[in-house]
Amino acid sequence: MRAIMATGAEAVSDIHELRAQLERMQGRRLDAPVLPTHPAFTSLLPGGGLRPGAAYALAPSSSLLLALMARPSQDGLWCGAVGMPELGIEAAERYGLDLGRLVLIPDPGPRWLAVTATIAEVLPVVAVRPPSRVTDAEVARLSARLRDRGTVLLVQGAWPQVEATIDVADPRWEGLGAGHGYLAGRELTVTVTHRRSPGARKARMLLPAADGSVTLLGQPSERARLRAVPEAYETAAAG
Numbered sequence: 001m002r003a004i005m006a007t008g009a010e011a012v013s014d015i016h017e018l019r020a021q022l023e024r025m026q027g028r029r030l031d032a033p034v035l036p037t038h039p040a041f042t043s044l045l046p047g048g049g050l051r052p053g054a055a056y057a058l059a060p061s062s063s064l065l066l067a068l069m070a071r072p073s074q075d076g077l078w079c080g081a082v083g084m085p086e087l088g089i090e091a092a093e094r095y096g097l098d099l100g101r102l103v104l105i106p107d108p109g110p111r112w113l114a115v116t117a118t119i120a121e122v123l124p125v126v127a128v129r130p131p132s133r134v135t136d137a138e139v140a141r142l143s144a145r146l147r148d149r150g151t152v153l154l155v156q157g158a159w160p161q162v163e164a165t166i167d168v169a170d171p172r173w174e175g176l177g178a179g180h181g182y183l184a185g186r187e188l189t190v191t192v193t194h195r196r197s198p199g200a201r202k203a204r205m206l207l208p209a210a211d212g213s214v215t216l217l218g219q220p221s222e223r224a225r226l227r228a229v230p231e232a233y234e235t236a237a238a239g
Contacts, residue, residue, distance in 0.1 A: 035125070035152060037071045040216040044192040044201045046164060052124070052150035054163035055143065060156045061168055062087060063207050064190070065127055066095040067214050068154060068166075072125050073097040080119050082108050082128040084156070117142050120151040129156040136160070165193045174210055185210035187217070 034049030042048045050056065050068070058064055062084075069079050078101045081087050085106035093099055103123060108115040116128045120142070134142075139160050146153055155162070167190070174185040185206055193200045206215040 035072050035077070036075065037069075038067050038214055040203070040205050040207075040214050041068065041190070041192075044166075044190060044203055046192075046194045046197070050125070050152045051163055052152060053147040055146060055153040055155060055159055055161065057159045057162045057165040058154055058156050059166065059168045060129070061207075062091065063186070064166065064168055065154060065156065066092055066097065067207060069125055069127065070096040072152075073101060077101065077124040078103065078122070079125040080105065080123040080127065082116050082119070082126065083112055083131060084127065084129050113138060113142070116153075117145055120145055120153065121149050123151065125152045125154070127154040127156065130159070163195060167191045167193070168207070 034045075034047040034051050036042075036049045037045065050072070058068075065081075065087075073079050074096050076098075079097065080103040082105045084104075087104065087106075089099065089104075092102060103119065105115060105119070112128070112131060113134060116126060120126050142153075143161055145151070168188045169191065171186055171188040174187065185208060187204065187206050189202055189204050190207070191200050191202045204217040206213070206217065209215045
């Protein structure tokens with residue numbers, strides 16, 4: 001795992017150094033029409049996965065983000081997260097992310113958009129939580145860079161010109177008794193709204209289940225599982 005803790009000019013310098021290293025180490029896999037993600041999301045996402053060069057708007061849930069990033073990471077792709085200081089390394093590892101191919105920039109400073117655009121040139125999957133609004137011109141420039149490099153951008157929060165919006169609702173925690181017990185698992189509804197589709201796609205899933213897996217409910221033959229972390233550290237309001 002690579003963590004870039006500096007801000008401002010130092011952070012940009014570190015990112016350029018990282019970019020040079022990755023360009024020597026990594027071959028970009030852009031031939032696939034989509035990047036496969038966790039099987040629980042296959043029926044929800046257009047094309048069954050994450051489209052290279054596209055942006056997705058996500059609900060502010062760490063479990064949702066890590067579940068989406070885990071399969072690309074397991075397939076050998078580098079992933080990065082910008083502006084998410086609370087993103088846990090242990091959680092990422094238990095979801096199955098390869099920490100050796102994970103770049104964290106918890107505090108990019110006021111130039112967060114420039115930092116995001118820079119690492120999007122070399123990392124196939126980039127997640128960001130915007131601390132401020134962006135202009136149409138800034139979005140257009142970043143979108144062009146994503147298309148050129150084939151990078152998937154996962155944005156926690158609202159974002160214009162997205163391929164799809166992935167939301168979560170109606171959470172129900174397991175493991176709590178009458179004022180006692182531990183948070184063991186969370187059941188919720190995941191909704192995907194695609195820009196080219198008139199209706200939303202929904203699925204009920206355990207994210208995570210009591211044993212730490214991600215489980216699609218209602219379809220026993222397709223109960224997809226992936227290593228995850230029980231989110232005793234993430235409140236119900238976060239998802």
